[in-house]
Amino acid sequence: MKKKVVQACITAMLISGMAVSPVFATPSVDDLQQDKAAAENEVASLQSELTTILDKISTLETDLAAKQEEIDKANIDLEEAIVQQDAQYQDMKKRIQYMYEAGAGNELKLLLSADSFSDLVNKAEYIKNVHDYDREKQEEYAATTKKIEDLSQTLQEEAESMTQMQSQLQEDKSSLSSVIEGKQSQIAQLDADIQEAVAAQQAEEEARRQAQEAAAAAAAAEIEQAQQQQAQQQQQPSQPSDNGNGGSAGGGNSGSGSSGGGSSSIVPPQGQDGWAVVAYARQFLGNPYVYGGNSLTNGIDCSGFTQQIYAAFGVSIGRTDSAQAYAGVEVPLSQAQAGDLLVYYGHVGIYNGSGGIIHASSPEVGIVEWGNCQYRALRCVRRVL
Template sequence: MNKIGKRILAAAVASSVLVTPVFADPSVDDLKKSKESAQNEVSSLQTQLNTVVGKITELESQLSSKGEEIIQAQSDLEDAEAEEQKQYADMKVRIKYMYEAGNQSAVESLVGSEDFSDMVNKAEYVSNVHNYDRQKLQEYVETKQKISDLKDQLEEEQSQLESMQTEYESQESKLDNLIASKQAEVSDLDQQIEEAERKAAEEELKRQQEEAARQAAAAEAARQQAASNRNNSSSSSSNSSSNSNKGNSSHKGTSNNAPSYVSGDAVSRAYSALGKPYVWGATGPNSFDCSGLVGFCLTGRYSRSCTSASLNALPTVSNPQPGDVCVRSGHCGIYIGNGQMIHAPHTGDVVKVASVPSNMRIVRP
């Protein structure tokens, strides 16, 4: 196959490979923001739910009052119907009487009138009785109709209120479901946050352990180099002993300002104590306070060999090295280089790595 053919085949194979994107796990901060957002939604939904519940309560009160009005209207309607029936029955009796004996009786009454005026009065009386009956019957019919219309209106209003109540109850149910869903989401986020924090703590501990191993290896290499240099220096000194008197007369000895401990060991011990809880007055091995930790790092013994006050009395060094001591009034820690220290901060915390604050000096015991 020629080169062009091979390139085409390679391109075809490459284009056929399905690339699956890899997404990083959300950080603790991202999860906390999601939780805060979900909690805000829960609060908003709860406010809406409270409003709906208040409207339902108000509607229930209105429905109760409307029901009482309907009951009263029904009672008034029944009374009006009874009065109508009574008036109608009384009118029928009077009409029957007037028609059965009435024409003759009415004529006799009119004929028996004392005078014309008396006759007119009696005729008017008979007419008035008829008119009164018809008027009262009409009034009762109209009253009954008004009450019946009122009852219909109240029942329509009650039906509308019941429809509104059904709608609000539906909204209440939906809001309850939404709130339950969001609360479940918040609970799930709590678990995710807990798991993310656990993983972050594990990763930080692993990083610190790896850094401790690296620092310990570097310290051991430095210790071995220092020992080699001392051996070389001793050999050179014995070889030049014939010139020592002259040298003593013309030169004074200088101090290398070396610490009275092996700095690499101090750093290594400090890393080994990471994660141990702070306990006031403790000097190890399971817990430390600040000077107890420094004393262990400097001497390798679980006893108090120094205090922050005694360390604070030492002069500041101009060339800080890993294994020196960071100190201020009331607190101290082991310098590990790059502006960082390992210290036991306070009750409720653990031995950990931290940046050296500006109010601390670096001294060399």
């Protein structure tokens, strides 16, 4: 019979150990998150490139406006040069008309009217200077007009080149915007995939947990049945003899008291640290789970279990898991210590100091200790001591 009890214990330990290393068939959340991070980095790079293009477009628009002002000014200067050239031409025509239309005799008369040879030379030089002035002015205005025309043409070509560059930048902007939009859609899809993967992982964990709890409950029932059978066999030899009945019965009562986990065998808290909390909580392993119950020996739920365990150490916390989520101070799981309060969504338990949890789990398994406190998604860890 003892062998059967030992085998049942070994079976329960093996079932509990299976909860430590779950294997998920769902897609890797880490891989999806890495893909999302890579896509976000790429979008950030594209956004930077788009910002550079927008800056170039803005600068180009400013330069183009300035270039247009130069073109407008050159056109005005060209019109003024043409007007001046035309005015000079008209003046020259008048002088020619004055000097030549009446006939060549006017110049001759002018020369013959000289009082002396020196006066003659002066009048001849005057006539020549008038012709030279007109020629120089015409050449000057023609050169100015040509220069302004060339400048206007150059400015027009530069403006056309800048306009083409602006069009190319606008195309680049549109192309980048399309790529960024596609990447953002990809990120949104990755977000959805991550949420789906997390949900699938949690569902698989929950299914595994329920299966393990059911298996653990069956193993616990087998252990209990084996212990009861052993106790009954220990009591049977004392019945034939009246002299030995009292002693044997007393021995049976003692065995029943030690194995039943009643309140008479509960040891009060030994110390005030987290390990004392763990040691005290372990005394109630195997006791039943009762929703809304408040008895550590006859039936209690998860939040009632943690409330009464901490109360034994003089610590007062709320009765519900939602109230206990704000008890004490929050610490990261990486810094969790024995006796800390583990808070889940809809559940609570006590950290055993080695990665596991002591808790009133469910009606199927009662108060148990598991080796993996991350069998479901943690909400927070609270330090209440």
